[in-house]
Amino acid sequence: MTRRSPSSRRTAKPADGHQGSRRSAGRLRIIGGDYRRRLLPVLDSPGLRPTPDRVRETLFNWLTADLLGARVLDVFAGTGALGLEALSRGAREASFVERDPHVARQLEENLATLSATARGRVVNADAMAFLAGPPTPCSLVFLDPPFRQGLAEPSCTALEAGWLADGALIYLECEAGREPTVPATWRLHREVRAGDSHGRLYRRDPSPQLDAC
Template identity: 45%
Template sequence: MSKGSAKQGQLRIIGGEWRSRKVSFIDAEGLRPTPDRVRETLFNWLAPYIEGAAVLDLFAGSGALSLEALSRGAVSATILDINHQVISNLKSQLQILNCQRATLINQSALLFLQKQATKQFDVVFLDPPFRKDMLQQACQLLADNGWLANKAWVYTESEIMPSQLLMPTNWQLYREKKAGQVYYSLWLSQ
């Protein structure tokens, strides 16, 4: 697909500094932007923890989660996606928002997590492609390689009920809900 032929979608930032601002995202295969209603619930759960947090968004897609976190006062966001067009578009959106608190990385999340952490994160967003067995691998790598700060929050989206996921033993399920066919949950790592 050529750079000019990617179809665009839009999402609205719900709260914080950029409240009600619309940002564009490309219509890439498998990209499922987290709906407004789900983002609102998630950020209500995270409200006491997001300001000043270092955020890691491992399968960024539209960037909705990391942009919302930055708008609500996250100190930094490290944003990964394997799709070059997704990263290029997010770079443009961050420039429009005049945001310099984000680091964009065009790499596989699983490859990124395989190395020992050089930084620890307070909040992690995990919304990998479904039916590719990536979620549990990513969670284990986060735990094993030191990516999580003490008492970090990990948000997951999956097609499987959270109680059926094999998560690291020191993670506690804090909240869970379902929207359509997607289960979303928030975990606290101890």
């Protein structure tokens, strides 16, 4: 692909085992926190690019009060831009789930460059298969599935099987014009639109909601 979505880290994923050699296609810039202004390589992979600085800055302004000590899960991680930003800004730990082995390896190298391997874990696995495994409750989840592949709703449902702590925050990025169906326990907190993507930040509230009179 020569043109990529301006606001999605990944719009499509190639099949594993057929990537061949990869070259760096650009740089990911950490925009805040301990690793501020650090530049990290991004592989030349179809549909892969960091979430734009403007979107990340908006999102992390919303998250400021919730980042310190957070346990983070970055699903469909791609470049890991969101999880790395969270580590930079005080998250306790982050797990990055990425199916492409080359992209996962680059993410491991970037964690090493930042001396963050003690707090960052890369899982080279299919996201849905990973979410079907034994859960660890997280306080912050980044969910950026490939567009137009029908993965948003199943991913959200899978997270409810023990992956979310009470009060957890979930950032879901979908293609613009699409209204995702999310679990009844998720309350929409904030929204941001950029290019052909629409990001929504939810907070999980397991308490029952009473219908208004």
